[in-house]
Amino acid sequence: CEWFGNVSRRRYVTLLSKIIYSHRIFKGVELSLLFLAALLCRSHANFINCNPDRFQNEPEGALDFECPSGSALEEVESCFVNVPAVGGDRQWLWRCKALSGVRNEECMWLDVTLATLEIGATDPDPTILFQCPANYYMGGVRSTFDTTNVDRSWDVKCCKLDQWCQRDCFITDYINGFGLDLYYFQPEEYRKSANVFVGFFSDFDSTEEDRRWRLMVCKFSLCDYGVIIDDKSPDIF
16 A cells, blocks of 8 residues: 555556556456555545645645644645646645643744755755754744745744653654645554654655655653653643
């Protein structure tokens, strides 16, 4: 499924066509099973609801989303849209998790283009690596669509709480393939702890006119002068 889930719609249709065309080398049962597996994997890769009214931006439209004060980004969904005469774009749906016991929340907006890897300055397919400063989490996103490059520029709102530090950070695998729907839902074991987004990695394919995404996720715990003093990570988010 991982392989089927990371091909574009056009490549997926081409793949199935080749499988059907090459039916002579398969027995009937084998062909049926392979075809069914492909359909199931494709269905799994696109199970989210892509009704355009669900999302926080229109195709080619600006995205401006902030979590309520005292909240952090923890989940995201996105559907790929092929805009006629323009190219590919995405609609986005971000979700927040409310904090409890907020103390002196401090936030700032950062331009993600400043975090673009050096190769991205001249590369037609720029790669982005962005991370909020140490002990900050993502509290909002802004984005505008560039019809010339058929890509989006991003700003991220980074926030922090007094005496709370990040730990147990990790970066996800790719959460989408080019031209495929994107989603990240917190695993059940993380829902009762302070696991939230702190950054992301993204690469662009000018042929597909789309990006693949990986997320940076950290757990937050009570600390004193940068030293974690509560390793149980209480349910503050």
